[in-house]
Amino acid sequence: MKKYILSILLSATLIGSLSISTIEVEASTKGKIKLVEYKNCTDLNAVYKGGVAKAANVKNKGGKTKHQPFVSAELYKLNSKSDRDKDGIACEK
Template sequence: MKKISMVLLSLSLVLGFSFSTLDVAEAKGEVKKFSNCKAMNKVYKGGVAKTKSTKNKGGKTKFKPFVSKALYNANKTKDRDKDYIACER
């Protein structure tokens, strides 16, 4: 019983730290600049939007974009239609 509880505790700590690293990196200003949309869509399927109220001008999309002003600003050259969503799909 002790072994199982230690394994579960360790697993929850590892998962907790792995999910919080993205927020910490954005807070420090360390955002990833992607080389192209294919690389960005591997991480963010719907692309990256500047604000949550941003609307897509390019038509219907399959996925909802991830919202991050800092990440969008680092990759705004990938926003071809200038609708404040980079690499939308």
């Protein structure tokens, strides 16, 4: 019985620490980027050479690219109109 309770407490502690670190990472990246709706891909690529992806695990459907996209769901949402092939990466280059 003691092993069972100890396992539950250890699991809860690990889950709690993971969620706290995730929140800190998200908060720190939000402070470093400007959430801007760019007029076109030329303007967006001047700041983010590889474009903007909504998630780190999206795959480019368009073909070979030179640069890795910057990952930000919020920034992608503002510029999703520039994602012509609807692969989850706006203005990939």
